[in-house]
Amino acid sequence: MTGARPIGEDDLQAYADGRLEAARLETVKDYLSSNPGVAQRVEREMAQREALRARLAFKMQEPIPARLRVANLISARKRPALFKMKGVAAALAWLVLGGILGAAGGAWWSERSSSQMAVADSAITAHRLYVSERLHPVEVPGEQEAHLVQWLSRRVGKPLKAPDLNAQGYRLIGGRLLPSGSEAAALFMYENEGGNRLTLFARSSLEEKETAFRFEMQDGISAFSWIDNGLSYVVSARADRTQLLPIAEAIYHQFQTASGPVKGRL
Amino acid sequence: MTLDEIASLLEPQIPGLRRYAWALLRDDEAADDLVQDTLERAIRHWSQRHRDGDLRAWLFAIQRNLFLNALRKRKTHGVQVGVEALENSSNADNPESRAGLRDILAGLDSLPEEQRSVLLLIGVEDLSYEQAAQVLDVPLGTVMSRLSRARGRLREFMENGRTAVLRSVK
Numbered sequence: 002m003t004g005a006r007p008i009g010e011d012d013l014q015a016y017a018d019g020r021l022e023a024a025r026l027e028t029v030k031d032y033l034s035s036n037p038g039v040a041q042r043v044e045r046e047m048a049q050r051e052a053l054r055a056r057l058a059f060k061m062q063e064p065i066p067a068r069l070r071v072a073n074l075i076s077a078r079k080r081p082a083l084f085k086m087k088g089v090a091a092a093l094a095w096l097v098l099g100g101i102l103g104a105a106g107g108a109w110w111s112e113r114s115s116s117q118m119a120v121a122d123s124a125i126t127a128h129r130l131y132v133s134e135r136l137h138p139v140e141v142p143g144e145q146e147a148h149l150v151q152w153l154s155r156r157v158g159k160p161l162k163a164p165d166l167n168a169q170g171y172r173l174i175g176g177r178l179l180p181s182g183s184e185a186a187a188l189f190m191y192e193n194e195g196g197n198r199l200t201l202f203a204r205s206s207l208e209e210k211e212t213a214f215r216f217e218m219q220d221g222i223s224a225f226s227w228i229d230n231g232l233s234y235v236v237s238a239r240a241d242r243t244q245l246l247p248i249a250e251a252i253y254h255q256f257q258t259a260s261g262p263v264k265g266r267l
Numbered sequence: 268m269t270l271d272e273i274a275s276l277l278e279p280q281i282p283g284l285r286r287y288a289w290a291l292l293r294d295d296e297a298a299d300d301l302v303q304d305t306l307e308r309a310i311r312h313w314s315q316r317h318r319d320g321d322l323r324a325w326l327f328a329i330q331r332n333l334f335l336n337a338l339r340k341r342k343t344h345g346v347q348v349g350v351e352a353l354e355n356s357s358n359a360d361n362p363e364s365r366a367g368l369r370d371i372l373a374g375l376d377s378l379p380e381e382q383r384s385v386l387l388l389i390g391v392e393d394l395s396y397e398q399a400a401q402v403l404d405v406p407l408g409t410v411m412s413r414l415s416r417a418r419g420r421l422r423e424f425m426e427n428g429r430t431a432v433l434r435s436v437k
Contacts, residue, residue, distance in 0.1 A: 011411040017418070018389060020396070046418040049425060050390040052371040057391055060286040066299055069281055071274035074306055 008032045013039070017047045121226045123181045124202035124235030125219050127188050131177065132198040132239075139175025139190055149176050153187035159205050159232050163189050164255040169248045171199055199238040201252060206233040214249065216242060225249035229256060273313065277306060280326050283392050287327065290375065290387050291334055301337075305330040324398040331384060331402055338380065374424040382417035389414060 008029060015021045016029045033040040067073060131138050141149040146163055154161040156178055163173050171191035179186045179202075186204035193199075212228040223245045226235040234256070236249045284305060288298035308329050309316075316325055375383055381403065388394045388402055389410075400410045 010415040011408075014411055014414050014418070015396075042422065045422050045426075049371060049374070049418070049421055050386075053375065053386065054391050056371050057286050057290055060289050061282045063282075063285070065278070065281045065285065069285075069299065069303055069306060071277050071306065071310070072270060074303065074310060075270060075273075 013043055017043055017050065120181060120202075120204065120206075120233050121215075121217060121224055121235050123179070123186070124188075124200070124226070125217075125222055125224050125237055127179050127186075127202060128200045128222060128224075128237040131188065131190065132200060138198070140177040142175040143173035145175075146173060153178060156185045157187050157204055157232075158185070159203075161187055161203055161232075162256070164201065164252045166191055166199070166248060166251065169251055170194060171248070174198075197239065199236065199240075199248065202235040202237070204233050206231050214253075218242070227253065229253065232256070273310065276322060277309065277326075280323060281306070283323075284326060284330055287387055287392055288330060288334075290372075290391070291380075291383070293372070301330060301334060304333050308333070321398055321401065324394065324401040327388060327392070327394065327398075328402040328404070335380070371421075371425070374421045377424045378417055378420055381413060382420065385410060385413045386417045386421065 005028060012021065012025065012029050012032075016026070016033075021029060033043065141152065143149075143163075150161055150163055153176060163176065166172070170193045172193075174190050174192045176187060176189040179188050181202075181204050184204050184207070186202055189201040189203075191199045191201070206228045209228050210231050214225055214227045216223070216225050218224070222237055222239055223242055224235055224237040225245060226233070227249075228234070234252065236245065236252055238245055238248070281302065284302045285298060288301040288305075289295065292298045292301060305326060309326055316322070375386065378386070384403060385399060388399045389396065394402065396407055396410050400407045403410060403413075405413070
């Protein structure tokens with residue numbers, strides 16, 4: 002065995018792909034037989050490679066659609082190709098989600114209306130502006146929660162509440178009133194033990210009464226936004242999507258309970 | 268080159284391009300849109316193709332770049348999540364997942380794009396390591412280490428679920 006090159010990860014990959022030269026193959030086989038742990042790992046990876054192939058094999062069996070025939074593509078060349086990438090973008094939204102939430106199914110997408118986008122943008126801008134403010138991050142401190150909530154509810158025109166995020170490690174430090182387009186918006190700010198701040202932005206929704214959750218990230222700030230019961234919410238934090246999601250869910254559920262038939266609506 | 272000659276070179280690649288596109292997008296129509304854009308671009312730039320270059324690697328590279336462009340565009344806008352997605356987000360803890368009955372595609376989704384692509388191009392499309400290096404526009408050594416990482420992470424996902432993978436990455 003003098004002068005034999007040591008086994009590398011590349012050897013193991015090429016072994017898994019059946020791409021080793023005969024001489025090298027023997028060396029790798031010898032190595033694997035004396036390293037059962039590695040051998041087992043390689044076995045599993047080969048099985049997963051086969052599983053992936055099997056799972057995707059159906060696509061190879063499909064007859065190709067007429068629109069992909071080269072003759073048809075050439076004769077249709079003058080048509081604009083623009084609209085097509087829309088479909089790709091749409092599917093991408095779903096896919097990005099898969100990565101974010103681990104939801105292999107069930108996620109759906111839709112384009113955001115421009116007003117919703119504006120709400121999320123102003124919420125993120127407010128987050129950026131006030132979270133970094135040391136002296137006056139809030140207008141009314143968390144100690145005066147009842148007054149804060151009453152005041153903001155009146156100005157926003159909907160019954161609000163400051164959700165209790167203690168279970169998530171965040172306590173209310175206060176809130177402020179903000180302009181959002183021509184409407185008034187409320188901003189609640191929370192802080193955790195580590196000094197990380199989170200904001201909840203809420204204003205009345207002009208168009209929709211209810212939408213699904215949507216996620217976006219702008220320069221490191223994650224935001225989940227949704228509309229429920231005619232209120233538009235945006236929760237923002239400098240956090241991971243996976244960290245922010247349970248918080249957004251908790252807020253969503255607290256407002257769901259709060260806006261039940263007991264309390265009534267404005 | 269006549270239309271028939273172009274067709275005879277391009278069309279045998281279409282099933283593989285459709286499969287790669289579908290694996291990336293998971294939507295029949297969108298996948299075929301991507302393939303169509305790829306083929307249109309290939310036809311438009313046919314003369315710029317290296318005569319002795321690798322047609323298969325060239326086509327897959329075009330397709331992946333179109334995909335990445337769309338992905339970048341998408342990222343600057345928002346993404347909407349259905350409530351169902353929220354409910355599914357704790358999937359890693361359900362009994363089925365714990366029993367190890369995970370869909371291999373969910374495992375694929377747990378990987379970053381560059382790892383997904385390397386698994387698909389080499390493990391499914393049977394591109395050579397050199398062709399994959401050309402498609403991904405990285406050196407051969409990077410392809411090998413990326414392949415190794417991708418397979419390791421997929422294995423970990425299939426065995427331990429998403430949370431384990433996330434934790435090991437962060």
